[in-house]
Structure formats: C-alpha cells, structure tokens
Amino acid sequence: MTTRPMDTARELAAFLRSRREGLDPDRLGLPSPRRPRRTPGLRREEVAELAGVSTDYVIRLEQGRGLRPSAEVLAALARALRLEPSERDYLFDLAGRRRPGTAEGPAAGAAASLTRLVADLSPLPAMLLDHRYDILAWNPEMARLLPDFEAVPPSRRNAMWLCLLHPPTRGLYADREQVLRDGIAHLRAAWAAHPQDGQLSGLIAEFATQDEDFARLWSQREVGVNGRGRKVLRHPIAGALTVDFEVLLPLQDPDLRLLVYRAADEESRAGLDRLCAR
Template sequence: MTTRAMDAAQELAAFLRSRRERLDPDRLGLPSHRRPRRTPGLRREEVAELAGVSTDYVVRLEQGRGLRPSAEVLGALARALSLDPGERDYLFDLAGHRRPGTTGGPAAGAAPAPALARLVGDLSPLPAMLLDHRYDILAWNPEMARLLPDFEAVPPARRNAMRLCLLHPAMRGFYADREQALRDGIAHLRAAWAAHPQDRELSALIAEFATQDEDFARLWAEREVGVNGRGRKLLRHPAAGPITVDFEILLPLQDPELRLLVYRPADEESRASLDRLYAQ
C-alpha cells in the first residue's frame, strides 16, 4: 500500500466518489434525464443540488484538491449521499472534524488499566478479551486462549486479532464465514484509521496486511466502514468442532478507545462443546 493510499485527502475524495456511485437516482426520486447515464450512481451536479453546494465544489472534493469542508457542509453531503451513522463519522474524521483526544493512539501493546484486565478474567467461563482500536489483544482470559487455536504460541508482539485471522495458519479455517469476519474487521480498522491519522503503528499495520494478504487488499479497496458490535459467528475449532457463539463488543466509559469482546454460546450444543474444550 502506497503512502498516497493512506492520505486523508485522497481517501476523502475516493470515499465520496464511491458513495455517490452506489446510489440509485430512481430510488431517490430524482427526475429522469434524456441523455443516458454512462456511469452508475448520481451525477456530481445531483449531489451538489441535494447538498446545497456548487457542482465545482463537489468536483474539487472528489479530486482531493485540499479542501477543508465545514461541519455544516459535511452534514449536508452525508444526507445527500444517504450515509449511515458509521459512514458519517468516517466522513467527518477524514475531514478533520474529530472528537477531542482521538488524533493519536496509545503505544502499541500498552498495558490496559488493571481494573479492566481483572474484569476480563472475572468474565470466565465466558471467553473474553480486551482490544485496542488497532485490534491489538491487550488482555484475555483462559477460556478465550483455549478457544483461539494455538493462541498462546503466538509471540506477544504479534497478538493482533486481525493478524491472527489473516496470517496465523491455525486460524485460516476458524471462522466459517471468513469473508464476513474479514469485512467486519477491515471496516473497523478503516474507521479507526480515520479517527487516528497520526497513529503510525496503525498505518504500518494496515500497510502490512495489504501487502501480505490479497483478501485484505481487495476488501480494503471496497471502503466499507463501521463497527458491528453485536452478532453471531459460527466457529470451527480444530479440537471441539463447530461452535456457534453470540458476540458483544462493549466500550468502557473511561477508556472508549478500548473494546471488550465477549462470546456466549448460542445454543446448548455449543455450550457443551465449550465445556469439553475447557476441561481438556
């Protein structure tokens, strides 16, 4: 991944283009035009009209020409492009309208607050771990270590949830829907990168993944953004077999840059499989 691909102005331009091109003008109730559309989505002049700005302004934004749109203009563009809340936050972050305190990031591998580390342990027998915005794994309980194949054999400096999913051989078949697991993780990393533009460790991590894994590079280019904080996953454990878990991601109020991930068995069969795994 080149430096240009990690430039906020160029990413803002590409993101606006991608969201404009995905919209269906018929569904938005826009009047039909006599001349046929040569490209999918809305025209720039249609976005400009919906947002209340000039067409030239939209053109310059999509060309990455160094504009710094105001919060009011960004809000209008978000409405015109029908952005969801996660995409809207991403747009604001790219333009420099960020929440205070989210322009950098903690040092890679920084120790979490002792109270949070104890909480992870107290959640046993539910598998739990604490992640930072880079997906570095900061704390975990014995049940999570048992559930993730060969987790404790991974060097501490490489214990990153996305790296495990992408590059750890024992994890290649762990998620039954690996494509969706990657999409969720990449969408989170994209949002984290926009919120932490000065975080060199995060930028280096994304560049590493993009150069070492074709699936990551392909999905990163789709520019999906957001965090899926609740759902269900089918896991394929090499020893315990299929396990279905419901997951929940919680953000500590005093440490909102951290994420507490908790798995719960989704059915009695999965609960029994986990009990057998922990008893080994």
C-alpha cells in the same frame, strides 16, 4: 512494519466518489437527465444540488485539493449521499471534524482495570482489544478458544493478523468472508479516526500486500463496527461451536473494546466446557 500516515484528503475524495457512484438515481426519485448517463450513480451536479453547495466545490473535494469542509457542509453531504451512521462518522473523521476532545490513548490505569475485568468474566471467553485489534488482555477460556494462541509471539497478538496470517486460526471461522468484512470495516473507521497512527497504517499495508482477500475487501471502502452477532467456529479440538458475541466500549476509553463470547446453544456450551476443562 510501518508506513506514512494516511492521506486524508485523498481518502476523503475517493470515499465521496465511491458513495456517489453507488447511488441509484431512480431510487432517489431524481428526474431523468436530458443526456444519458455514461457512468453509474449520481452526477456531481446532482450531489451539489442535494447538499446545497456548488458543483465546483464537489469537484474540488473529489479531486482531493485539501479543502476543509465545515461540519454543516459535511452533514449536508452525508444526507445527500444517504450515508449510514458509521459512514457519516468516517466522513467526519476524514475531515478532522469529529470528537475534537477525544484523547489519543486510554486513560492511565484503564488497561489494568479492564484486564482485571477480563479475568473476572471467566468462564466466558473474553479479551480486550485496542483500535488496531491488538489483543491487550485475555482470559484462559479465550486463549483455549483461539487455536495455538499461547505460541503466538506477543508482537503478533492481533485479532486481524491471526485471522489473516496465522494458519491455525485461518480456518476457525465458518464464514471467514463475513468475519473479514466486519473486521476490515472496523479497521477503516479506526484508520480515519487515527490518521497519524503509523503503526496502524503499517498493519493495513502489511495485510493488503500479504492477503488477497484483505486487499479486495479493503478496496470496497465499507465502514462500520459490528457490536453484536453470532459466529460459527470450527475448532480443531472442540469441533463445531456457535457463539454469540458482544463488543463493549468503555465510556472513558472509547478506543478500547471488550469482546465477550457466549455459547449460543447447549451443544456449544458443552463443547466450550470440555475445551476449557482441558
């Protein structure tokens, strides 16, 4: 399924509005307005004053009129809106101002070299993903950890699709809500960095129409990449497993991600050993 590329001007407008409306004027120490606030968050004129731009400019940005703000203006808006680093990157990507020299895909030979690395990481479960969460390579331990993975058609070997729409995997994560939230925040960042990727837009459209949780979380416009953490798994064969994960980005191919799991405790290590010995 494919769809048209994202409308960056419209998404930039919606993102700015959502972040402005999410700010608490009292926490920013702004003076009390002469008239009561009718809507949550900051007013456009307050954002304009904090960023050093005109109110009319903020209005036109929030109306999606196709403006191309400079890097300096974007940095000022990011400061005014108190954006986190990942949100700032998202803002710059939407405006087409970040990483101007980044290649559109992995360099020649990168996938083959990293595929060998995935295999060499055994017995640690590992897999290689692209910016869409397509699974490009995996080792036997990861294949056993993902329920019924070998039966999944190649066209559906996508980590987000497995979590959302593959019944054996839907119940794998004890905290599925947080796993989805983290994955969607990554997909939104990737969506802004690759606005012409119709395949990615198509995946997002499919997920939004087929899974209510995805649609709900996508509408919240959270952005970011969680590169380290812990997950509790409910594996149908190995039982309860707690794993720590690391996401590594190759310097020459930043759109690829190497995901590695490690047992977080001795009980989980024993469970993984039994699973991988089958």
